[in-house]
Amino acid sequence: MNTHSTPHPVTSPVILHIAVPAPLYRGFDYLANPAFALPPLGSRVSISFGRQQVIGVVIAHKTTSDVPRSKLKIIESVCDQHALLADDIFWLAQWAADYYAAPIGEVMNSVLPVLLRQGKAAIASTQTVWRSVGEVSAMTNILARAPKQAAVWRYLQQHPEGQRAEDLDLAFSQWRDAMRELQLKHCVLEEQLAHLNTIENPQRHVEADMPTLNSEQQAAVERILSNDSGVYLLDGVTGSGKTEVYLRVIEQMLAQKKQTLVLVPEIGLTPQLLARFTQRFHANIGVLHSGLNDQQRLNTWLAARDGVLDIIIGTRSAVFTPLANPGLIIVDEEHDASLKQQDGFRYHGRDLAVLRAHKLNIPIVLGSATPSLESLHNVQRDRYHSLHLTERAGNAQTPLITVIDTRAQRSHQALSPALQIAIQTHLQQGRQALLFLNRRGFAPVMMCTACDWKSDCLRCDAHMTLHQQQQRLHCHHCGSERAVPKQCPKCTAEIIPVGTGTERLEQQLAERFADFPIIRIDRDSVRRKGALEAQLNKANQNTAHILVGTQMLAKGHHFPNVTLVGILGIDQSLLSADFRGPEHAAQLITQVAGRAGRAEHAGEVLIETRLPQHPLLITLIQQGYSAFAQAALQERQAASWPPTTHVALLRAEATQAHKANEFLQQALQHLRALPDNALTLWGPAPAPMEKRAGRYRAQLLLQAQQRNHLQRVLKNLPEQLSQLPAAKSVRWSLDVDPVDLF
Known part of the structure; x- marks a missing residue:
């Protein structure tokens, strides 16, 4: 309103x-x-x-x-x-x-x-839609001598939602003359409807064939529907049926003619949720994400505002979608860092969704198998209601997790003997294996066999990754690329790829398991429009037996026939210098492991690591994510790190390192001189990756025990920073509640 x-x-x-x-x-x-x-x-x-x-x-x-x-x-x-x-x-x-x-x-x-x-009028573009009019008995006589018209009319009758020109072109080679005659006979109605990026269903209802809820799911649904508002953290192990809880609550929203906004962290999760929703609900469903063109986004935005859409599924920015009759907000995978904008206007979609639901006085559900420490902290403070799903849906068993020590394994050998045997066993049983490696490309670096040359990026403090299919070196940080040298540029000796990315893993699997189809899902393999959906369909239809990929493959997807998951290359995550590093590593491992054995077949998870005694791994395997999270919260509190304190990160970058540091030193002196300053200031210090895209980066961390202390300083800080003498020689930004310090 x-x-x-x-x-x-x-x-x-x-x-x-x-x-x-x-x-x-x-x-x-x-x-x-x-x-x-x-x-x-x-x-x-x-x-x-x-x-x-x-x-x-x-x-x-x-x-x-x-x-x-x-x-x-x-x-x-x-x-x-x-x-x-x-x-x-x-x-x-x-x-x-x-x-x-x-x-x-x-x-x-x-x-x-x-x-x-840009100033365009807030009016949706339209498309022509034709619908049939009249009953079969009455039309039989009218169309008895016009078989072409009769065929077009019957086709329209089979599609009561109406048909567009492109739909009719697929069904008939010639149809426009027949349509014109049908309109003259008042047998067809021509309408101009908003051109929406939606699944449209004029007869709105819920499919009757629904799975039976277990006691925990039923309790969660009843609790969410018991109040008109509130924040509900739906903490459910992977495969516990969180989506079914969403569907049951949305069902009640549809019955009350209220709209539901569903936020997902990445565009890759949108088709899967859309498929689940369209199978269950005959309702008007719209999607909002970066893959749409500008007109599609506007049309869907307007349809949500005008109440045409019942359900809106979107990524982070969809939190700002207007709703005519708001009833419910859902944030799926609420822990995911992709919900935080990392440049420009650096907002967190989950946190703004919670605030918006409170403003609208409607319930919001935050779902995750690995809840963020922020949300768990809010449960402890009685700000959020906690709902637990501890059982896997359909009596699926929790997978058996085993750690494989790879310290004796050569760097280019991604597959340990134990993992190869496990893959062979599961494939022979007609099952699928999923191999997770969060490193795309063929090899993360090329090295000289005789000297110290490495394929370093000239613009970043990082190596360039070999992409063998393109025969190019790519920097995954600044986007620069160059051809692969035929020999060492420094000493002319041979250069070799070192380490393993998803391309190399796919190649090794193809050599070892030549009789089994393999698909790879990462940013390189699904660049084309529709490529991700096509690969996921292959996985779900069992036309691919081995699935290889990065987080894009592991996040939120449901593969019923996957019984083996191999997790490779996680040591870098375990050794992260970021205070959030252990949390992100635990979430990633738990989420990937959860892809195994989600149906009636038992699952197995093998984790390859050179750190088999790492405390995080031991806690996760022996006690689970919940135990890890509680211990991590206690550690954060003892160390005065978020979520028990509040931080903002002031970043600066310049073409010369001393200029970025000079600006931050001036900012530091300014902050120290502020009256009633209750902040703790850390730095300035170089960023973990100091040089990126040809610019040197440094940062200053602002920390406060109370949120209002930090906000009081931030209120005027941007204007004050812009007046500092060194401000004109740097680019600077403020990141409130940063999700990483990289």
């Missing part, structure tokens, strides 16, 4: 405070144009800003300004007669700009689809 949406005539020179699309931390004052009705809060206006014509968002009406009225510009035009942003979105955007110390104009820009940022 928009309480600020009604336009009023301009009776006096009202001052409009406007957020402009620029990296500036304040709004700008303009005079309302008496030629137009007063634009309401949350509406767009066209203004002259500097030498440009831009689209801004009205964020306040004022009667006074720090700038003399004679110097204020008048707005050029009004784009919206009513507020474009609903009350909750308008409030959420302003709150997020304050909390994340982000430029208000950039935040407002992020909230709107691209075409609306």
Whole structure:
């Protein structure tokens, strides 16, 4: 509902405070144009800003300004007669700009689809749809002598949702003349409908054939539906049926004619959830993610705003989708770091979803088999309700986990003898094996056999990865690439690939298991549109017996016939210098292991490592993720790290290392001089990867025991930092609640 949406005539020179699309931390004052009705809060206006014509968002009406009225510009035009942003979105955007110390104009820009940022009218594009009219008995006589018309009419009758021109082109070689005659006979209705990126079902209902809930699932559904609001952490082991809980709660939302917003961390999870939802619900379902074009995003955004869509599934930015009848928000895989924006407006989709649900007074469900320590901490503080699913659905058994010590194994040999034997055994039983290696490419580095040359990136403190199929070296940090040298550039000796990536693993598996089809799923193999869905279909249809991939393969997917999971190359995660490193490693291992034995067949997990006695591995295997998480929370509290304290990371980068450090030293002195400063300051220090994309990076960590202490400093800090003498020679950013320190 928009309480600020009604336009009023301009009776006096009202001052409009406007957020402009620029990296500036304040709004700008303009005079309302008496030629137009007063634009309401949350509406767009066209203004002259500097030498440009831009689209801004009205964020306040004022009667006074720090700038003399004679110097204020008048707005050029009004784009919206009513507020474009609903009350909750308008409030959420302003709150997020304050909390994340982000430029208000950039935040407002992020909230709107691209075409609306450009000033396009908030109207969906349309498409022509034809529907049949009348009963079969009545149409038989009318169409008795027109078989072509009869065929088209019967086809339309079989598709009551209506058919587009492209649908009819697939069904008939010639149909337009017949359609024209059918319209003249009033047998067909032609409509102009919004061109949506949706699954449309005019007859909305729920499929009757549903699995029986176990006692824990039933209790979770009842608890969520027992209150009109609240945050529910659905903590369920992998394969415990969290999605079925989502579906049952959504069913009740549909019955109440309320909308559900579902957030997923990555685009790769959208097709799977969409398939589950469309199998269960005959409802209007829309998707929002970066794979859509600008018009599709706008159409879906508008359909959600107007209440056309019942369910909206989207990635991080979908948290800002307007809802006409909000009933429920779900955040699937709530622990996933992909829910945090890592550049520009650095917001966390999960945290804003929780805040929005509270503002709307509706329930929100956070689902995960490996809940974030932040969410578990909120459960301990009675801010979230905890719901546990400890049983695997369908009586599936928890997989047996075994650690394989690979210290004696050569670096280019990815497959230990024990893992090879296990793969052979499971394949001979007609099962599938999933091999996880979170390192794409053929080999992470090439090295000279005679000198110290390595395939280092010239722009980063990192090695370039060999991609053998392309015969190119790629830097996975800055994107630069070059041809593979035929010999060592330094001494002309032979160079060899060292280490293993998913390409090399796939090659070794193909050599060892030549009779079994293999698919690889990583960012390189699924670049083409539809490639990921095609590979996942092969996995689900058992046309591929061995699945190889990175996190893209392991995250959230359900492969019923996978009974063996091999986890390779995890030692780097275990040795991370980031204080969140152990948490991320534990989540990754648990999530990947959970792909094994999710149906009636027993599962087995083999973990290859050179650190077989690592405490994290021992805890996970012997006691599980929950025990690890509780111990990790205690360690964080003892060390005064989040979530028991609150941090923001000030990053700086420059073409010369001393310039980044100089800026941060000035920032440090400024922060120390602030009155009532209750912050602990760590640094400045070089970033873990100091040089990246030709720029040197350093960082300063701001830490506070109380959130309001940190927010008090952050409120004016961006403007203060921009005034520092060294500010013009660096790029700097503030990251509030960073998910990593890299």
